[in-house]
Amino acid sequence: MAEFVYPPVVATARTMFKVLDLRFDITGEEHVPRRGGAVLVSNHIGYLDFIFAGFAARPAKRLVRFMAKDSIFRHRVSGPLMRAMKHIPVDRARGDQAFAPALEALRSGEIVGVFPEATISPSFTLKKFKSGAARMAQQAGVPLLPVALWGTQRLWTKGRKRDLRRNHIPITIRIGSPMEADPDESAAGITDRLRERVQHLLEAAQTAYPDKPEKPEDAWWLPAHLGGTAPPPAAGLA
Template sequence: MAELVYRPVIGAALTLFKALDLKIDLKGAENIPATGGAVLVSNHISYMDFIFAGLAARPQKRLVRFMAKDAVFRHKISGPLMRGMKHIPVDRNRGETAYAHALDSLRSGEIIGVFPEATISPSFTLKSFKSGAARMAQEAGVPLIPVALWGTQRLWTKGRPRNFRRSHIPVTIRVGEAVEAPTDQYAGAITRRLRGRVQELLEAAQRSYPVRPKGPEDTWWVPAHLGGTAPEPAKSRGTEAG
């Protein structure tokens, strides 16, 4: 199938990242299957996470079709690009349509990208995971691939202006070994195991991140439990519906 939009968009993104001199540190890309379907599962801290999570599959020459809320597809700029890249719109009132679309794609050998927290986490910590990714993997008979991103929130996140003028921002991407989703296990148990794996990867990414806040005004992107001033998870719940 010709990719008339996806590959040029990747090229444009890489050109932008080169111009910004982003320091992308990707480890574990060999855990992305070279062929066949899989559900790629990532934490969600930035509006740009789908780009960086998708880059995790690039060394294996795979493209990821992300599930995203349908409002993104209605936007005059992002909409045509999202449709052209064959991402999957999710209407929260008719989620079964997107679910069926994703299942068909998995069974045809595609990688489907999912953010099981559903929305950006303002605290930059993991929220609870919805079980849809595990259920899809079970029904399609494919593995779950855990991914953790760190540093993307410094580029563009909820409640903050885009930061494309500041260069040299490191972005850390960690890909873990597959989490199997056998049909004889409860989807909730698989989801808890998956979340634990993403948490481990996130902590590893945070430990290896080469930059620390430069002063009190630069602590907004660091979680409170790590000494930063990002909202506490309990306090951010009221803003997580967007």
């Protein structure tokens, strides 16, 4: 089926990247499957993460169908766009209702994007992962594709004003090799391994990141264990 909305939205995003002169450092694009279904799994540190995680799949000419909270689909502007791009609404009170359309998309050869932390991590460290991504991959018979984002929190994140006027911000993206979701392994076990992979990629992205805060008040985007002033992980969520 022809894509009438998604490609223009991608083109608009690319224009925004150029206007802001974002400095991309992306490695691992070769791991994105050129065809067939996959569950793209990313950490979640900013409101624009779906744009950047989807951007990681563009060298493979793939469009990612993201699972996102249903309130975005009810918005008068974003709602029609999200539906036209075939993203998948998730009612957090009834999350299982989104499982069937996600499986259908995977089985039809789509890449489905998931943020298994379910919400933005204010500490910018990994929270616990929910097992839905692993269960989807198992049932659809598709691989999991781990991704780590870093720097996206500096543009717009929870508890901070949106700042899309800042130029030259580095955005680091690390894409790992696909993980098979063995149907004989527990979803919890797969989820633990998946989180370890994303953690490794995140640490690699943080190590490669070229910017450091110039002043103490600018250290809000760094987690505490890296010398920043982001709040520490909540008990039981790290």
